[in-house]
Amino acid sequence: MLQELAAVDTHPLAETAARFVGLLPLLPLAGFLVNGALSLASSYKRGPADPSAAGAHDGTAAEQVAAHGSDHDAVARHPYAAITSVVGTLMPALSFALAIAIFLAMVSAGDFSTPYVRSYFDWMVTGDLQIRWAFQLDQLSMVMVLVITGVGTLIHIFSIGYMRDDPGYPRFFAYLNLFVAFMLVLVLGASYPVMFVGWEGVGLCSYLLIGYWYNVKSNADAGLKAFIVNRIGDVGFLMAMFMIFANLHTLDITAVNAAAPSLGFNSALVTTICLFLFMGCVGKSAQLPLYVWLPDAMAGPTPVSALIHAATMVTAGVYLIARSSALFVMSPAACITVAVVGTLTALFAATIGLKQWDIKKVLAYSTISQLGYMFMGVGVGAYAAGMFHLITHAFFKALLFLGSGSVIFAMHRAYHHTGNHDDAQDMRNMGGLRKYMPWTFALMWIATLAIAGVPPFSGFFSKDGILGAVFERAQHGTLAEATWLGMPGSAVLYALYGLGLLTALLTAIYMTRLMLYTFHGPNRTGEAERAQLREAPWSMTGPLVVLGVLSAVGGWLDLPATLPLGPVGLLDKWLEPVVGAATATAAGVVGEGVTSTEYVLIAVAVAIAVLGIVIALVRLRPAALLPKRDALPEHGIEKLLENKYYIDELYDDAIVTPLVSGSRNILWKGIDRGIIDSFFVNGSAALSRGVGWVGSQFQSGETGAYAWAIAIGALAVLGAFTFR
Amino acid sequence: MNTLVYTFHFYLFGLIAIASALAFVTRKSAVAAALWLVNTMFCLSALFVMLDAQFVAAVQVLVYAGAIMVVFLFVVMLLNLGEASEVTDIRSLGGKLTAGFVGLLMLAELFSLSRLKFPRLMGAMTDHANVVNPVSAPLFHEFLLPFEVTSVVLLVAVIGAVVLAKRGPKAQ
Amino acid sequence: MRDFLTQLSYDAWVLPALLLIPLAGALLLLVTGSLSSDDGTLEAAPSARVIALVTFVLEFVVSMGLWWSYDPAGARWQATFDHWWIIPWNARLSMGIDGISLMMVLLTTVIMPLAVLGSWTSIRTKVRSYYALMLVLTTGMLGVFVARDMLFFYLMWEIMLIPMYFIIGIWGGERRVYASIKFFIYTTAGSLLMLVGIIYLWTVSPVPAMGLPASFDYDRLLSIAHTHRAALWLFGAFFLAFAVKTPMFPFHTWLPDAHVEAPTAGSVILASLMLKMGTYGFLRFAIPLFPTAAMTPWVRTTVLSLAVIGIIYGALVAMVQPDFKKLVAYSSVSHLGFVVLGIFALTQQSVQGAMMVMINHGISTGALFLLIGMLYERRHTRLIASYGGIARVVPLFSALLVIVSFSSIGLPATNGFVGEFLVLLGSFKTHPFFTLFATTAVIYAAAYLLWGIQGIVFNPLDKKENEHITDLNARELTIMGVLVVAIFWIGIYPQPILRRMESSSAYFVHSVEQGQADTRTASREVR
């Protein structure tokens, strides 16, 4: 312990702001505690001292109900709204400020290759197991901390406006603060179990926030689904931890990374560990086949969708793989699996996104698709590229979600005003909003161009980085030389590249479609509603502007060598100490400078993005669209897409229903009640009762019968003596 | 006493006892049965005398034949059961045969068990004139406590009989 | 603190005092009961619950000294006490604690006052007898945990049954008689075989060469080597007693009935403390006494299979329960499966984890039963379907239910995670495939509990009766406050507990491995 402290003290970050790293999650946690207490304090009414004696029909209870009944529909600010807004946004903002201070300290500390680990106290120490509450700061976690606290703060500010009339205002901020705290624990954790605390903690917050409006059953169901599907993935994460510990006797990330080569290159063991870890990522980051929870998660308030289900939590899987890069490069098979799953998810989700009408559902599938891209990147060992896309995606997808939040806010306000009960999120009910919401319109177009991959917006650079890396890995490196399910690695990777391009095309199409239907064409809301449509307040538009700027210029974070518009490869260099070795291992021979092939690839990517937008503009007719209530049913492949390939129904019928009815009818009523209880337990009781009954039949009370019994008994005893 | 005469009388009383007993179990009338039983008791008392238990023989006549059987007869008459009112009092032929078979079987088993060889007669009791002493000496020395307990048993029986046979207030 | 305790010569008297204080309380209750002529309803005898609470708080205060006086690096048995008892049989009142007992004793003394507070207003008839029975029950449970004499252990084991039988049978729900008889016969049937085993051990215990008479002394019985065949039979006898109590699949069907029918405090005690007797028995008796039998490959595989089946089966059956109390009851089958898995996997981490799960299950499940009891007091139904959306009416209750449920699910940073993680982590080393199946239980655990609480606190508030439910009062908040603090304390900083149990669990693992190795070499020599 002392030695360790000494080692920490000599670290270049030891005397800087980095020593307050523990405050990063603690500040939002404090916000959670304050807001949670406010929420409970405002709604708690003390119960009677003797609940079983108190009649259910006393006056106070009735009054309470009246009070509760009214507060649901009332559009009034929460009594603690002011203090909640201050505490709820200040805490993540302070975290962000601290994060910047630490970042500056790291920049000035220059290159350091060992992470700064700050250990607080023992968590689970027994035998050879040593798990401590320890946080780890290095370039990778720093990037994530900045994204989480930065984007997080913006979304908190946006929420002040978006949630202003909600009766559970402090509760919302409490959950959001708690989320930020857990997310920071996730990225800062110095060992897998500590990471897992954050990993599950964000799952909890996701559950609570998806089911935030819990009095609608579908919302609560969606939260439950998210948590359970995530847990399926968590089994993988847990198993990976067990395997790592059983073989390496440590769970500290640095120690595991250092010891990873001892597991043996391409050994079955390391592949299994990586695949289990990836299973965790599949759950958390909504990849095939566990993506189903994310579209449903849109049931939560829109800021939640922006923060948790687009910018931060769902990218945790990408972060985990980047964190464990030393393990993954040991197993090309696992890497290719990651890339293949990522690519297939990207394509699959993009096709579903083509035909969704709910504006948030489109964005949800888009998120799944973009996460697929990120896995494609980290799968092929281009960790910096994957992280780069994670960052730009955080910007433009948060912008898209918040923009759609603005739209929904406006639509909802308009509908509320006129008492209309139509779907405020359905694009068929929107249209032509550019006139009423010019800022949102402009900013969302920036984000759309970014996600579509049009230069010079951020998404172009990050997506191109990934596709370029896939193409490069297909040519040389450990992945190209490996075989995957009997196929040569390079062939697989070329195919992935092709599918990646196809996905890019689809991305451009569905995003343009979203913009066209929402902002262009005629307005499809009613006359009365149209009068109420207007831009959201500045507390909401402000964060949008910031994100818009970031989405536009985010590409400069990591310019490719082919396009030296500024300093090249900033992020690559920054992440070099963490993932550089792993990237180099995966890449094998380093390419010889800039080649003409790369320019061709860039040209193809741009062409495809533009083509997608053009196709959408040409083919789609927003003017011909009917509002949702008048819409005609779809047919053929479009119906299949609209219904998301019926995957949810398939899971329900093939897994959930058999499991539940099997548990009920076979396990509970069959085995538990039937076999064990009725047969063995009550059966043995019945047996002894039966024996007793037989015995009692001899007890007739007839003295004569007894005399006979005695006589025959005596006969038998005498006989026994006689014929001994 | 002449051994032959003695043996003759021994067999005589024994056989009469058995015959009376057989008559006793087969009479339908309770009074007749009781009288046959009294006859058996008398014969047995004679056997007791011949086995040098003169005092017990006297008691047998007094207590059994005299007291107990009289009580039986009283009860029979009190309840007016003198005539065989119920035809079903004796079991069916099958029952009788089975009972007889069981009895014979038991007898056979008893005989086959008693393979002991008894001497014809051991020396006679020492003092024929003094018949009570040999009984009373152990009774009031060795078996004093049981003897006293027996008196308590009798007392309890008397009280019990009174309580049981008394008409309850409801019956009146 | 330790100096202060030494001044009091605390170690010398604490264990008998812990056994006697509840008995004294029970006696006081009975005396006041026989002096007064009332009918023992709550209105007539409000002092009974106060006496009980004071006794339990005193018990708690006295027992807390053990936390400081126990030295993890010290002797194997601490705070020992020894007194003659039945001289002809050489049975003694011999007590002592090690790391395992320590935590179980403290868990008992913490849970019992809360159980009294939980019954504060819900028990309204024959209150004196009720609290007297709870006090006697406490003596029994503590006796089981501290006994170092097998006969004394068995006596306490059986003493425990009787009060619980009456608590279920008198203050229980509608089918209380069926449930209490089932509970009693099930557990007695198991434990009688154990008695046979104990008597057998006694008969083989004398060592004439060293002049040692027959004895029930635990440490002495530990040192006896049995033939493999005898060990198997004896292990079977002990195993059955503990498997019923734990309860392991398929000996678990008394549990749902007993839990559902028992009054709140009965369920709490049953789940938090009495189920631990079974697993404690495995740790203390069944395995250390017969290591060769317990670690025979086929025995071990069978037990581990039953444990893993129990984990998954309990979770799946819990998932479809319409009655929340039954849901929690089946979840106990699942959780206790983890304990058995950890114990039989026999690694340092898994055994430590098993002990942690024992503690955590005591806290979380106890809290769940208390919460559902509080709700039952208000609405008189336990069916999930008769609730819905009550988070709006009773926000604090709902928040607590969610917190406790997540601790039971095993969310990291709550207590549930620490235990399950250690069990699984340790078990993976020796039994990876069993661990893989056991790990999937984290999915079902989330499913059944979240389904349950969703049906109660979330969803639309669509039933008129539920709009009248009142939130928790100060007394109920005190109970839950203690438990929630424990949940997070153990979840975030379990090290003080782990440290106190470490040497005992290491001794357990080591001695069992050693015993196994010894006899293996011995049998090789024989061949």
Add this chain to the structure above:
Amino acid sequence: MIAEALFFSAVLFIIGVVGVLIRRNAIIIFMCVELMLTAVNLSFIALARLHGSATGQVFVLFVMTVAAAEAAVGLAIVISIFRHHKSVDLRNINLLKG
């Protein structure tokens, strides 16, 4: 003569047993029991004679006392049963049924 006495005793005893088995009149069954007791008394007397000791006779006295007590109580029971059932037929009496 001892063997003969024992023979008579056995025969009388068996007759008593058969009587108990074939009769249904409670009073007669009582008498059969008395017969069995007396038969046993004969054995006692004979064996006392064999051993030349009076102890056996003492037992006979005890047996007689008990027999008297038994007869008294038994008959009292019969009377009270008769009052209830108006019959002493054993088939009507099954009070011994648990």
